[in-house]
Amino acid sequence: MSPLSRDEMARVLARDIPRGAYVNLGIGAPTTVGDHLPPESGVVLHTENGMLGMGPAATGDTIDPDLINAGKFPVTELPGAAYFHHADSFAMMRGGHLDLCVLGAYQVSASGDLANWHTGEPDAIPAVGGAMDLAVGAKQVFVLMSLFTRTGSSKLVGECTCPLTALRCVDRVYTDYATFEITGDGPVLVRETWGISFSELRARLDVPLEWYDD
Amino acid sequence: MSPLSRDEMARVLARDIPRGAYVNLGIGAPTTVGDHLPPESGVVLHTENGMLGMGPAATGDTIDPDLINAGKFPVTELPGAAYFHHADSFAMMRGGHLDLCVLGAYQVSASGDLANWHTGEPDAIPAVGGAMDLAVGAKQVFVLMSLFTRTGSSKLVGECTCPLTALRCVDRVYTDYATFEITGDGPVLVRETWGISFSELRARLDVPLEWYDD
């Protein structure tokens, strides 16, 4: 078995979203999770720029410059949608009303710290958007990321070295090689693997790992 | 010349409301000021239970139980009205957006302290409503009240003895005998009198008074 493609990672994550959940999909790869949420899932998508009931990407004639997602791409509106202003949208996020958000990450720590807004490089222009609000506000935070950097080091780490987005906020990490459950103070639990053995995972990751036991 | 009737007091106050002002009229006597604001005044009335553009009292067939003022009496809606919820309504009041509010009072002090929510009697049930929010939030606070209690003591006082609604918030006091301008640290200025001489006012009121000089 080989590691998952980006599309397969999104599909695996989408499978774990409860029916009827209110969900915010972060910009970039997390947005593609929406492609795996059929209408019968009843999942309602939130976009922080002021909408619940966001539909799929708009194309051709359906493109409307007034209707975009948080990544500023044209999207569509589903029946039962609602629009609201930014303070109301972030009140919804920060007040603990979203069941779930899906975010990308540079690093996640074993205790669930998230680093996803700033590489920490001295010449990088910082840009945080709504990441800190989603991370502290959503009832559950799922991270979707490749497990290893291009140079082969793990992005699931003992302690984040990149600047933090929020402390102890991540519940699950979906990667190309494995899906992890963060328990907070205990070891990180491995739920599934693809193209890597548990012992190899243990060898390459500098975090305490255990198999998830249902 | 005799002291003003309640209706005349309301008319005198209404005359001083600037064209096009956004105004909240408190419950009780202040509500009657609205009878003296013709459409051409352009004054827009706010009611704290969630409306701008409130019209006159409703009667007969125009009574709608869903459309009431802060005193819970049926009112009407003018063209250009807008409805909003309570947090938005009080944000408008507390954020300094209303040009003026008109409130009743038990007492006003020479420095503009207002006491209008609680007689201070031990068996009174306290009920504050939106009085404290209006008093601190409106750009100007006009008080409409009789100058003397039934026992003949002045309600414009050196220091309030009733529990306070807000400190140093009152700009003008409209009464049956005189209209006063509160200057804060200086003397109270008398703008007009009815049925009482300035020297008699000075004798009966325990506050420093001067004639208002345009």
Add this chain to the structure above:
Amino acid sequence: MTLLCASADEAVSGIADGSTVLVGGFGPAGMPFALIDALIRQGARDLTVVSNNAGNADTGLAALLAAGQVRKIVCSFPRQTDSWVFDELYRTGKIELEVAPQGNLAERLRAAGAGIGGFYTRTGVGTLLAEGKETREIDGRTYVLEWPIAADVALISAHTADTLGNLVYRKTARNFAPVMATAATTTVVQVGSVVEPGALDPEAVVTPGIYVDRIVAL
């Protein structure tokens, strides 16, 4: 997900003794009469009720008070010409009262719904209602620190819902309902009618369905 209930009794089921219950309405406008009547039948006791008033005449919130189910009420304006039920309970020491400025009530409910841990307001400075509360000078003015009001249940009334729980209201009956809907763990709504998704104008939805847990159409 929003649950469509067959009756007001189903809608209020499970409310526990000792709960904090937000009750919408400004006087009778927007008062969720059917849900309150169902709560009286349901019988939960020792409740803390948060509402703008303390009941009018003998129906709605006044009837809940009369039934002896309320230990404490948090409101801005209990004393009214027709608040005889509350007045009697209060004067005989059978109910606890916390009076809050109406704007603090609204803002504290919003804070609970918006994840705000506390906020500074000028309302109440120097008055009995700020006694014992923390204050702070900000840019030369004094502010009082106020805390969120979070609740177990909100009982509110709306004009129309869609099956996803989106709500619209009618005129000044809107009042506290939208903020209360955000501040409770379980928000229960009585509505005039329920329509299909897409029937409400998405620009005019006041309470998005994410805040609505149970709906009953009357």
Add this chain to the structure above:
Amino acid sequence: MTLLCASADEAVSGIADGSTVLVGGFGPAGMPFALIDALIRQGARDLTVVSNNAGNADTGLAALLAAGQVRKIVCSFPRQTDSWVFDELYRTGKIELEVAPQGNLAERLRAAGAGIGGFYTRTGVGTLLAEGKETREIDGRTYVLEWPIAADVALISAHTADTLGNLVYRKTARNFAPVMATAATTTVVQVGSVVEPGALDPEAVVTPGIYVDRIVAL
């Protein structure tokens, strides 16, 4: 009272050097392009701009930055694929940047409009963006104290206004405009059309006219 202006130039007249200017929009959606172009012609300098982004491509806010009129920008997300104007100014030290979490930006604007002196939020706790800020433990959780953002001027875009200044928006172009309208001394709005009072549904007005000072129809 709301003033109907004959041109965008009239609408932005009098904006002083050194002003704090709120600029609506989330990327290009809701960006008040005509008002920004007029502000470029008007020439006010040394501005502090508060906006979600720091300009896209070469128009709108990016053009204002390119004109050298902005001393400092407060935003949540300056770095974008088409933010080359800002990027260049920032890397050459010609503009000051304050990055704020998007929710803090929105809530701080609301606070300014709502008379809130400051508020506690969990957003940013333990991060670079809370460094040096006051924190407080509330019910066992850490919160950061954040302050209002009040401004001299707000430049926003809306779909339709009535002559009293009531505004409605369209889809996600609404974004920051309604909160910015509450936070500025002078709120200037470009709209698609202006209608008579009564033409907008009072239940669907998003920004009441009390927040609107000047309107120009384009």
